[in-house]
Amino acid sequence: MNADLHLGLAFIVATAIHGGPFIxxxxxxxxxxPAALFTGIVGPRVNVYDYQRSDTISGRLQGATYHLYDALTHQRLRCTIHGADFDGIDDQNQILFxxxxxxxxxxxxxxxxxxxYVFTAIPVWQRRSRRHSPLHY
Known part of the structure; x- marks a missing residue:
């Protein structure tokens, strides 16, 4: 999988599994x-904007599987949620994650x-509590 997609995928699965809201x-x-900022929705439809990459990741949920498309790299990912776990494949390169x-x-x-790779989700409430420190948590 393209390493640039790790952060976006982390945002999507954290929101899908934990519920968020994350920023x-x-x-x-x-x-x-600095943390990578995101905005958007993760539900039956996915439309997430990645400010660091100026990119959109979109897709849809079918059953427990998200079918995702990264506009910048033109990559398609399938990611299936199993409780707190997830697994998937980069459709283009057939790489598992x-x-x-x-x-x-x-x-x-x-x-x-x-x-x-280990990531930390930053909740919306945490961002608001540190107004004078943009992007640094």
């Missing part, structure tokens, strides 16, 4: 870096890179 996703190992959402932490294992 940003941060790589857990990079707490000093899987992961889990626990609280605000999202783990994504990308078989292409054979690596687990």
């Amino acid at each position: 940003a996703i941060r790589r857990s190992a990079a707490e000093r870096e 899987c992961g889990r959402v626990e609280g605000l932490q999202i783990d994504i294992y990308d078989a292409d890179f054979e690596t687990t």
Whole structure:
């Protein structure tokens, strides 16, 4: 899977599983870096805007599977939710991924890179409580 899609996928699965509402996703190992901001909806239809990439990820939910399309890379992902776990495939490259959402932490294992990436979801209420520190949490 294109590494640029990890943050967007983390936002979508965190919102689908946890419910959110979230405003940003941060790589857990990079707490000093700004978080990536997102806006949009995740439900039967997905329409999420990624401010960092100036990109839209859209799609629909069929059963427990999200069929997602990234406008910038033209990649299609299928992601199936199983409670707190998820798994899926990058349709273009046939690369598998899987992961889990626990609280605000999202783990994504990308078989292409054979690596687990750890992210933290930033709730809307947390952003509002730190008005004088834009994008730094």
